[in-house]
Amino acid sequence: MNKNVGLFFGSFNPIHVGHLIIANTMLEEPDVDEVWFVVSPQSPFKKQKSLAHEFDRYDLVQAAIGDHFHMKVTDIEFNMPKPSYTADTLAYLTDQNPNHNFKLIIGEDNLKSFPKWKNSDIILRDYGLLVYPRPNAKNSELKEHENVRFVEAPMMDISATFIRKSIKNNRSVKYLVPDAVLDRIKGKKLYI
Numbered sequence: 001m002n003k004n005v006g007l008f009f010g011s012f013n014p015i016h017v018g019h020l021i022i023a024n025t026m027l028e029e030p031d032v033d034e035v036w037f038v039v040s041p042q043s044p045f046k047k048q049k050s051l052a053h054e055f056d057r058y059d060l061v062q063a064a065i066g067d068h069f070h071m072k073v074t075d076i077e078f079n080m081p082k083p084s085y086t087a088d089t090l091a092y093l094t095d096q097n098p099n100h101n102f103k104l105i106i107g108e109d110n111l112k113s114f115p116k117w118k119n120s121d122i123i124l125r126d127y128g129l130l131v132y133p134r135p136n137a138k139n140s141e142l143k144e145h146e147n148v149r150f151v152e153a154p155m156m157d158i159s160a161t162f163i164r165k166s167i168k169n170n171r172s173v174k175y176l177v178p179d180a181v182l183d184r185i186k187g188k189k190l191y192i
């Protein structure tokens with residue numbers, strides 16, 4: 001079946017309510033039928049000391065979205081070369097799903113550096129970006145690009161970095177991540 005899919009790439013280390021609100025907001029867009037979370041084993045620009053294993057991060061995303069009818073998680077990048085280049089994954093997914101229309105979902109903080117992404121011009125031309133505003137994001141000239149669309153939604157000062165730091169410092173992250181995610185983080189002693 002022909003579907004319009006918003007692809008939401010990330011480290012999700014761990015997934016938090018900000019990510020879920022972004023996905024839910026994008027599903028309100030008329031040209032987004034589903035949101036697929038793509039868990040990246042290794043983001044090209046990120047060196048993280050406390051990067052949980054990709055299987056655990058995938059498991060947390062799955063727990064967070066549960067059986068939501070319009071959200072999915074994929075481990076497609078686990079068997080691809082690292083670091084995880086979005087353009088390569090998009091090409092692979094397009095090849096596998098010729099009837100789907102894919103768009104890329106990103107937070108505004110990623111827009112400034114987007115021109116430095118591998119094949120960013122091809123991503124812009126062939127897929128387009130749906131952008132969620134983020135506090136303190138640097139201004140980008142791409143804001144005015146015809147294939148870049150901002151959604152109107154409340155800014156959220158939430159990050160996985162803050163959540164990891166809080167857990168390390170024994171601070172509660174209840175409500176910042178879904179309970180099912182919190183239970184798994186505690187059970188597996190992640191980010192301590």
Ligand SMILES: Nc1ncnc2c1ncn2[C@@H]1O[C@H](COP(=O)(O)OP(=O)(O)OP(=O)(O)O)[C@@H](O)[C@H]1O
Nearest residue numbers: 009010011012018106107133134156158159160161
């Ligand atoms: N609060 C937020 N507002 C807008 N976009 C966000 C927010 N949190 C994450 N994103 C976006 O979600 C995508 C995946 O982000 P990622 O998994 O790196 O989360 P993060 O919270 O930014 O992580 P970290 O703090 O570890 O850098 C990116 O496109 C990022 O811009």
Ligand SMILES: O=C(O)c1ccc[n+]([C@@H]2O[C@H](COP(=O)([O-])O)[C@@H](O)[C@H]2O)c1
Nearest residue numbers: 009010011040043044084085086117118
């Ligand atoms: O393809 C690229 O060149 C590229 C450069 C930077 C980031 N990305 C992807 O964007 C997603 C979010 O990145 P980050 O660094 O904010 O976690 C993650 O899935 C990365 O693989 C991709």
